[in-house]
Amino acid sequence: MHGTHTLPVGRVRDGALDLLKWLALLSMVLDHLRYVGLSLDGLYVPGRLAFPWFCLAIAANLHRARNAEVIGHWRYLGWLLLFSLISEVPYRMFIEDADTLNVLPTLALGLLVARGWQQKTLVDRGLALIAVTIAAVFSTQLMFGFFGVLLPLAMLLVFRRPWYFSALPGLVCVAANQWQVLLNSGTLVAVLGLVACLVAPLAGLVLLRHAKNVSPPAMRRWAYALYPLHFLLLLFLRKLLA
Template sequence: MSRREGALDLLKWLALLSMVIDHLRYVGFSADWLYVPGRLAFAWFCLAMAANLVRGGTDAGPWRYLGWLLLFSAVSEIPYRLFFPDPATLNVMPTLFLGLLVARAWQVPTLEARCLAATALLLAALFSSRLMFGFYGVLLPLAMLLVFKRSLLLALLPGLVCVAANQWRLLYGAAWLGDTVALWGLVACLIAPGLGLVLLRHAGRFHPMPMRRWAYALYPMHFLVLLVVRQIAA
């Protein structure tokens, strides 16, 4: 395993852990502070997507990646709706799917890729309220790709996009009124891309279990596991 791959797998595992920590708020515990580490999850999944694009270059890998995202977008919707009985949005994978189309077009600016990206942006604009993290969430993988090999100072750009994707008006308003969780949530959104880039560049000595295709199943499965935990805790 290469240095980059070890760090990338670590980033993916930490993103998954962050997501699970965030969703623990819905199993019956009164722990609003879990919202703060939960803000790292989506940003780090988008960064991992950008890293896969950079590593994969122009081969067929991203298209297989798209296929798996599309498949598990559908598979995950049932357990997602079991865990959240009346969700305001779809599960996160459609957002990642559209985001990958947009980021791919920047890396490989063919006519086909640009048409797919334009379609993705149109869908994101029309159905922003139905997408988890909305229109800005679709832009976040591209923002990550733009700064992937650049100065860490530029990580503020995807940080701002991350804030916008996380309902920045509600966060900003609550933070302005002195809500500690909202304030730290804003901070977490801003610094998540930079923290992820630092990890990718300096955590090469770690070699966690590689995340292969089977890892897609962890997303719908974690909803079912937490649903069981909620039923037991009720």
């Protein structure tokens, strides 16, 4: 770190944000490889990075476009909701004992909450209030629950803060990840998983600040399709290994 020890994010599209999204996707795939029938429990640890980094990407997009026209944000929400529906069947085919919805409804509600905090218009505030209420009432049906919905907002709140403020979204991330179950299990994987949740926001913010010169492929709207597709590909892999 240098200068004022803050972690700002640029206003123009930069490779760091695309890199964050690709790394989040990779973390998610690693996490879900645990379900292909091999003994890969250790992948739980890098898998804990996926959700906070997707939340950070949402916060980064909101931060960068905070004064832009709202149409883009409605489109963003629309794509999340559309692929929430499209992904549910592949998700349940692959995670056979799933007791929550797929992750996209959580991210969509989180987007509404963070945007309501940022924009302050009556419509945005009203939608944020509805989203928080849905998150509270249906917490057990949502992947990462109530605190998962709050995580994009927690990320947004620390963008212009000193680096140590990342402890706030770190704690929210821990709360979203069944920390009681992990603590009670006491295994090394569980403890490392908790640590990964705690440090994921800071790691993501550092990446956004310092990886400005990277230029991975831009992750555009087609990337939404990677979510349901990866379930189908991993399901095919499980059939091959069976």
